Amino acid sequence: MTTYLDLIPKSEATLSAKDFKSDQEVRWCPGCGDYSILSNVQGFLPELGLAKENIVFISGIGCSSRFPYYMNTYGMHSIHGRAPAIATGLAVSRPDLQIWVVTGDGDALSIGGNHLIHALRRNVNLKILLFNNRIYGLTKGQYSPTSEQGKITKSTPEGSLDYAFNPVSLALGAEATFVARTIDSDRKHMTEVLRAAAHHEGASLVEIYQNCNIFNDGAWEPLKDNDTRDDVMMRLEDGQPIRFGKDMEKGVIRTDEGHIAVVNVSEVGEDAIIKHDSHAKDPGLAFALSRLYNPRTLENTPIGIFRDIQRPSYDRLVRDQLAEVQANKGEGDLQALLNGPDTWVVS
């Protein structure tokens, strides 16, 4: 089967990470999680073998959105929240490009929430990297739509009152065909997720847990700390029972009430543990998994690919429809259009 990648010209030379580094000085704060994401993306892209002039990075506003300046590809640093809309116009016009959208929790889920859900529902062929650090960085530390309720920030000295968005739940609710989560500090895992996202035709949403060491340091620490990590984080792997814990003692089961729950494997037996299937047509289980975690303690946090299904992308459908109309009606005749059906002659 041909995929969208077949429509993109290949690089003549073998590229390396160096080829994807622009000559611009990277200006994130020292210690920012963005550095490792940048380095992972630059390290991973060469394996796709695409011509780098056919790769475009489009971003909105915020710390994460400086990303395109550091990539030696085509790129646009646009306006707050609008990157998915701009990228949609480009994707529809140009099947020969691979288009990445780089965004953050404020950019994608607050000011740009509308564009994100519509890009996902349309299944536009975009690879969307959502850097989630649960804080506003570039405006110096206000709470974000993913901040846990009660967050003390400059704009919420007595604690934030908003309930938080769960980006994976939101994406699944918006009919996204590819939804994954990874962590800035896990290079291997991130590369695997990026690879799957890059090969997926349609909208790929990758939530990346990213640390802002200035305004929200340690936001994801339980998932990173060697002592706690295995206890709180479950890795989703296709075909494998969903188990985790230091001794893989915990697992996910379906309850009699039709929900899912984390239980001790020894109490229910191995056969009762659900096997992960990201290709399942019904998003129900993926959604249920996205609801398992405790946003405050991060217990039961799944990472990996929640959903990866095939559905024709919007841009492909647009082009196919255009081609079909042209095949049926022939290429437009401008003079005939101007003449219209009813004319008269003045002599």
Next chain:
Amino acid sequence: MSKQLVTLNRVVIRFAGDSGDGMQLTGDRFTSETAGMGNDLSTLPDFPAEIRAPAGTIGGVSAFQLAFADHDITTPGDDPNVLVAMNPAALKANLKDLPRGADLIINTDEFTKRNLEKVGYETNPIEDGSLDGYNVHAIALTSQTVEALKGFDITKKEAQRSKNMYALGLLSWLYSRPAEGTRRFLQKKFGHKPEILAANLAAFEAGWSFGETTEIFSVQYEVAKAADLPPGTYRNIMGNPALAYGLIAAAKRSGLPLFLGSYPITPASDILHELAKNHHFGVTTFQAEDEIAGIGGAIGASYGGALAVTTTSGPGIALKSEAIGLAVSLELPLIIVDVQRGGPSTGLPTKTEQSDLLQAMFGRNGESPVPVIAPKSPSDCFYAAIEAARVAIEYRTPVFLLSDGYLANGSEPWKIPQADDLPHIDPNFATAPNHTKADGNEEFWPYLRDPETLARPWAVPGTKGLEHRIGGLEKADGPGNISYDAQNHDTMVHLRQGKIEAIAKTIPDVEVDDPDGDARLLILGWGSTYGPIGAACQISRRAGVKVAQAHLRHLNPFPSNLGEVLRSYDKVIVPEMNLGQLSMLLRAKYLVDIQGLNQVRGMPFKSSELVTAITEAAESM
């Protein structure tokens, strides 16, 4: 029975009825028949924002006015010679515009006690003598239609609904319009519903025959072909389709695919509809989730090398402002169509106004210059769209195209141009590096400008060796990298402004129409006021008033000779459907004591109002 045939030079008809009475369709059909006759014509639809306002109320009245003549006309006429009133509300809402002695065709079936009360008539105006000054033709249009359709396999409601075709048949007879076009139209529209088709055709014929046989009408009229139209092949066209065709033509003549990103809004949506009908021209239409995504998609498509357009009305422009600023900063070609309507806020969605000029000029943060172009008539929307594309592509800039509700829905005959004669536009994409580094290697500078136009290169993704990043942050003059340098920002602000000002070198001088050449009074307009101003100047001159007329198509930058023109008249009057927005720009730029003539009633100027103003101004000089 043969009737007296009277020849007229000019007729103005207004069809008025309830929103559901099909008045717009009736007007459109009559227009089409009239265009086919070779008359010059001009139309003005006037309908409420509600799809079906409460039946029989003043708020629900929908009207369509049409002027047609044996000579060149530029307006749909001030006051109708004939009013067709389908119900009491239509009569009440429109009678004030009807001069004494005019013909009044009334559908008596709707003048029931209840309907009269609904609009505050205590007695029936048909019977109480209040219409004595008019030439009243009281006809039971609804029941005559139902009677004529007896024996058709349709419901009574469907029969009643055909009354507009009965009225059209009657008026078509009265003004000797050919019926063939309407028959063809009905066949196309109702071909899949044979009974409805037959009923509509029968209603049309019945209306025609009624005119021929009734004694209510003692004369039949004719209006000869317009003699002063330049030879050529003509069609009738409304502003919105003309604008859409202009965009398609510009795409063809530039060799670029056309991309429209849009969100439905009155009165601009018909441009989206028209382009969506023409996908086989390689046109992509993206109906976005909101106004911002509409322009966002267009910016993305422009970055990819398409001729990108976004269409909206005033409230949509307010939402797009930030993205327009981005396009100014990115210096990418983009056409922003604003079909202006009454504001502020939701305002008057279906009524016309010219009150977005200052929004187009200044409605953004920072120094953010955008060229502004305005068509002057429905058919001129075609040429204005091509000119907007030329400026956008040659200067790598967003361009405002300011149409309005009157141009959008009004129509006029259009001498169809030859597609091959339309101007060619060269996108002139960047294909190679344009700068040599100190080490001798070649590189690409996205903000290295053409010295003549100050336009930057348009390098689209996929072009090897020209990879670059652009964005809304200030860029270094030349290399285009982020720059917060104070002097560089000053330079870039001046370069962006200078680029837009330089467009004046490529636009024609403003021409003044002053047949005698000795007028001291100038009437200067822009946009859709062209028709009423032109008519008013002609009428005034016939009365011996010396008056010159000029009209602006380019509002930013202005034509190079505009200051000189303004200063050469003792008095300059600028009529606008706003509170003086062009006046303000002219006063600020040229220090000329412009006198505004301003109205915001949601309708075009009446020529008579302008004649009065011109006469008073001339007398006071």
